[in-house]
Amino acid sequence: MTDLVEEALHSSGRYRIIERRQIEQVLREQELGASGSVNAATAAKIGRILGVRHLVMGSVNQFDLRGAGGISLPGLGLGLYRAQVDLTSRVVDTSTAEIVAIVRGSGRADGTVVLAQLQGLTFGGGEFRQSVLGKALDQAIQELVVKLNGTMSGQQ
Numbered sequence: 001m002t003d004l005v006e007e008a009l010h011s012s013g014r015y016r017i018i019e020r021r022q023i024e025q026v027l028r029e030q031e032l033g034a035s036g037s038v039n040a041a042t043a044a045k046i047g048r049i050l051g052v053r054h055l056v057m058g059s060v061n062q063f064d065l066r067g068a069g070g071i072s073l074p075g076l077g078l079g080l081y082r083a084q085v086d087l088t089s090r091v092v093d094t095s096t097a098e099i100v101a102i103v104r105g106s107g108r109a110d111g112t113v114v115l116a117q118l119q120g121l122t123f124g125g126g127e128f129r130q131s132v133l134g135k136a137l138d139q140a141i142q143e144l145v146v147k148l149n150g151t152m153s154g155q156q
Contacts, residue, residue: 040097047094062086083136103147107139
């Protein structure tokens with residue numbers, strides 16, 4: 001899921017994406033990851049080491065697929081599903097450790113799914129992106145990027 005958000009941010013043409021392996025290396029070298037979590041203060045330190053002004057940290061608040069009816073036959077199930085995805089991103093100023101923005105993106109989709117189609121889906125695969133959950137995730141990511149762009153237009 002992180003890769004999909006990174007891809008959307010990069011595609012917007014407004015952000016320089018730092019490879020996660022670099023961040024992980026900084027965490028190890030600075031022993032910042034010992035607690036297992038990155039907060040605004042450690043994010044600011046990481047950002048200064050990497051030479052960036054802002055870091056975007058995010059979380060998945062909801063990633064839900066619920067059945068809303070359907071039929072089941074031996075070896076096959078066809079159902080109506082509702083998908084809901086909610087994401088939150090925090091933008092941290094690396095010079096002050098201040099959280100300068102918090103934005104949320106939400107996506108919802110309804111559709112029919114053959115239960116066998118859900119098995120073996122991967123986030124980056126075309127089948128997933130066309131699924132009900134994939135469509136909800138894409139909506140959430142696009143909304144998040146639009147809001148980040150709007151929030152960060154005054155920032156450098």
